[in-house]
Amino acid sequence: MSPLTPAPFPAARPRRLRRTPALRELVRETTLTPSSLVAPLFVKEGIDAPQPVASLPGVHQHTVDSLLAEVKDLQAAGIRSVLLFGIPALKDAVGSQAEAADGIVQRAVRALKDAAGDDLVVVTDTCLDEFTHHGHCGPVRADGTVDNDAAVAGYARAAVAQADAGADLVAPSGMMDGQVTAIREALDAAGHAERVGIMAYCTKYASAFYGPFRDAAECAPRFGDRSGYQMDPGNAEEGVREALADAAEGADVLLVKPAVPYLDVVWRVKQATGLPLAAYHVSGEYAMVAAAAERGWVDGDRILAETLLGIRRAGADLVITYAAGEMARRLSDR
Ligand code: PBG
Numbered sequence: 392m393s394p395l396t397p398a399p400f401p402a403a404r405p406r407r408l409r410r411t412p413a414l415r416e417l418v419r420e421t422t423l424t425p426s427s428l429v430a431p432l433f434v435k436e437g438i439d440a441p442q443p444v445a446s447l448p449g450v451h452q453h454t455v456d457s458l459l460a461e462v463k464d465l466q467a468a469g470i471r472s473v474l475l476f477g478i479p480a481l482k483d484a485v486g487s488q489a490e491a492a493d494g495i496v497q498r499a500v501r502a503l504k505d506a507a508g509d510d511l512v513v514v515t516d517t518c519l520d521e522f523t524h525h526g527h528c529g530p531v532r533a534d535g536t537v538d539n540d541a542a543v544a545g546y547a548r549a550a551v552a553q554a555d556a557g558a559d560l561v562a563p564s565g566m567m568d569g570q571v572t573a574i575r576e577a578l579d580a581a582g583h584a585e586r587v588g589i590m591a592y593c594t595k596y597a598s599a600f601y602g603p604f605r606d607a608a609e610c611a612p613r614f615g616d617r618s619g620y621q622m623d624p625g626n627a628e629e630g631v632r633e634a635l636a637d638a639a640e641g642a643d644v645l646l647v648k649p650a651v652p653y654l655d656v657v658w659r660v661k662q663a664t665g666l667p668l669a670a671y672h673v674s675g676e677y678a679m680v681a682a683a684a685e686r687g688w689v690d691g692d693r694i695l696a697e698t699l700l701g702i703r704r705a706g707a708d709l710v711i712t713y714a715a716g717e718m719a720r721r722l723s724d725r
Contacts, residue, residue: 420704422700423700425468425719426471427708427709428718429473429709429711429712431474431476432474432475433450433476434454434477435452435477438452438454439454441453444607446606446674447604447681448681455495458503459502459506462511465715465719466510468723469722471510474514474515475503477496477499478609479494484530486520486545496556497556498556501556504556512559513558513559514590515560515561517565518563518564518565519549519565520565525612526610526611528564528567535615539568542567543569546570547574547576550563554581559586560643561578562590563589564595566621567620571591571640588643590644590645590669591646593647594622594631594633595622595646596623596648596653597616597617597622597623598673599675600673600674600676601673602674602678630647630653630660634647634660642666644709646670646711648671650670650673650710651672657706658705668708668709669709669710669711670707670709671711672714677695677714680694695714696718696721699712699718
């Protein structure tokens, strides 16, 4: 019998189990819980008050102090992990502030860990685009292309600085070849073999959905685009190959991004690897819902809940989303 042929249960009456909320909850296959949501947060050097990001309602560029306050609120709602992005005061051609011991990300990680310890999982974005003045994810050659191995060496040094500061997981997002191997070797050499893991953006597409993030992180490329290193949106098989490669390089958690336009890839990567899988519901995905909700065209809360559940159902164990706080608050006062 083909798996598509319905099983011969003539007396089945599926609606019996849809009759009451308690019955529906009893047989629900996939659920959304605050513990599976990760909140992306931005910390900026050189500001003395949090700045709202216009294209991401509810999201701010934080000072270290306002970051701590925000995380406290998130924890009260049940959120247990954050993904941290930093915007340095000083950008240069190679992104040196990414690896500086007193760089903004490292300072923020130390402050978070001092305040919250192991109750909070701190994941750090390990990339250079926020730190370079040209906005690319690594040093750029004269012909405008990104130098893969120079970028990877920079990621490895940044990852060690983040781990030294106390990060639990580093998250390389630059889509350079060999980045997981290089980071793993550097972390091990620096004594972080047992404590610090890698959440690898294995399958990240060159996407229009990152627009609002580039405002928040001030990292839009000054010239060209990222299609020389991020993936072509037409490719799913390649996405699985990228995932298998990162798994073989020692990734602890894999990550697919964006989420909703690539749910087929989320499913395939989970089936192919069985590793813990994150999906990133990115800035453009969130901003579109927020904008439509602001106009009263859709019920934003319900759209977000259904969307995040869909991402989990497709195979993601954890979902990175700008809606983490509001969703966790809704889940906990149900
Ligand atoms: C790059 C990075 C990007 C995002 C996360 N890490 C932007 C990019 O690739 O241009 C986008 C996340 C989002 O849109 O929410 N370091």
